[in-house]
Amino acid sequence: MDDSSRKEPFRYVMNQPIECWLELPAGNSGPGAGKLTEGVLLDLSRSGCKVRTSLNLRFTAGDTKLIIHFQLAEDKLQFEGSVRWGWMFGLGQFQYGIRLDLQEAEEEQLLRELEIWTNTRRAQGL
16 A cells, blocks of 8 residues: 655755755845855755754745755755745754745756765665
8 A cells, every 4th residue: 555645745854964055146135145155954855945054034934035055966956945934043043944946857856866865875874
C-alpha cells in the first residue's frame, strides 16, 4: 500500500549547515538591499528552506522577496523566494522560513542536486 497522507514534499535537514548567501533585490527597501549577506541553510525541500543569518529583514510575511545562493553538490544554485516567517535566534541572529518560487527547470535542477548530495553523504557514512 503506497497511499501516503503526506501533503508536503520531503524536507532534507542539514546536520552540518550549508553556507548560503541571501540577496535582497535592489528594488527592495531596507537593510541589505542589493547586497549579499552570509547565512546558513538549515533545511531544504523543493518548496522551501530554513536559513539563519545576521540580516534583520523586519519583514511583513509574504512581502519580502529574496534570492538565495548556495551549493549542495556540483552546481551553484540561485533561487528566488519569499519570506514566510521569521524570528530572532539569539543575539544578532535571525531565522527565516523561505518559500521557493521555482520554475519547472529549477525544480528539476534542485532535485538532481539533492540526489547527488544525498548519495555523497550516504557514501561518506554521514
